[in-house]
Amino acid sequence: MKIRARIWFEDEEGHSLIGAGGARLLSEIDSTGSLKEAAKRAKMSYRYAFKRVDLMNGRLGAVVQMHHGGVEKGGAKLTPLGKEVLAKYRMVEAEVERVLSKRQKS
Template sequence: MTALKLKIQITCGAEIAMGPGKADLLDAIAQEGSISGAGRLLGMSYRRAWQLVDVMNRCWNEPLVVTSPGSAHGGGARVTPFGTEVLAHYRALQARVDAGARGPDFTALSAALRSEPKATQKD
């Protein structure tokens, strides 16, 4: 089966400000209430999750995630209202791309794509 998959990446300079993985991370932070919990949920280290949050927060006009330091009551993280808005716009844009990507160009590329790569270029 041939799989043609389209994904949206929004760049900020050399960084990816938003993409499918960062969107999933924001959803996980909203669900778990922490960066470490979100990382566990997605199978990534706390360090990697924190790095992705840092990039997002540096790329947008306002932070997408805010953190509170740990204490006896525990710390945590939450997606800001602005982050929720950015995420909603990203998900809506992705849905529009997915819905509109079934035209003749999609069909032509799907037909031309191998289901698996050749073992070598000479095959």
């Protein structure tokens, strides 16, 4: 038997802030500097990814800074808050995996 768990962060009212998909999206944005490319790598439509980022920015504060087209082209990058949220999510995820792995062996 294998033990599995899903992790997500909620606000005080129970609204989802970030889960596995959001964390993957933030990670890919950090890697690529592009929401379009991040969405593709995370296997999400651009529209869905845009809505997720907009929702996270609205509920958490600015986690992703978007740059619109022009001479320098468009792009996206994590803000310091975005990096902090992603790091906290990854830390909790690793801790849960450690506990589950330990339980799995006993």
